[in-house]
Amino acid sequence: MDKLENVISDLKRASLYExxxxxxxDQNRFINSAVSGFYPGDGDLQFARRLxxxxxxxxxxxxxDRSRERxxxxxxxxxxxxxxxxxxxxxxxxxxxxxxxxxxxxxxEPLLELLPEAKEPxxxxxxxxxxRVLPDHSRVVRFA
Numbered sequence: 797m798d799k800l801e802n803v804i805s806d807l808k809r810a811s812l813y814e815x816x817x818x819x820x821x822d823q824n825r826f827i828n829s830a831v832s833g834f835y836p837g838d839g840d841l842q843f844a845r846r847l848x849x850x851x852x853x854x855x856x857x858x859x860x861d862r863s864r865e866r867x868x869x870x871x872x873x874x875x876x877x878x879x880x881x882x883x884x885x886x887x888x889x890x891x892x893x894x895x896x897x898x899x900x901x902x903x904x905e906p907l908l909e910l911l912p913e914a915k916e917p918x919x920x921x922x923x924x925x926x927x928r929v930l931p932d933h934s935r936v937v938r939f940a
Contacts, residue, residue: 797809804847812827812828812938819868824870828903879894881917911923
């Protein structure tokens with residue numbers, strides 16, 4: 797998160813959450829969180845791509861090597877762009893809003909801690925309503 801402060805201004809951090817793995821369950825629990833802030837060109841694809849490059853550089857700095865990972869498996873660090881203003885993107889290497897955000901309690905809870913009135917771009921639906929009806933009942937525990 798300290799590295800993200802060099803990329804995103806007015807950075808706000810959600811609590812840390814211990815969460816059960818999803819999809820691939822034969823692994824340790826994860827620590828999840830969320831951040832929000834301001835990035836130049838909020839809502840512009842060109843700037844979203846720059847943010848993607850910046851977060852991937854941070855992941856690499858901390859030793860992430862995607863070529864050695866199993867999908868949804870263990871990894872030291874994974875930074876996802878959940879939202880970028882009201883931008884919607886559906887490309888091979890970038891999807892905004894994150895394509896599985898609505899099915900992931902471990903992502904929605906920290907996001908809504910920071911942005912309780914966050915709405916889905918395109919539909920205007922509140923993410924808190926998705927959380928209420930989410931079939932995922934996995935354990936998401938906020939650290940004190």
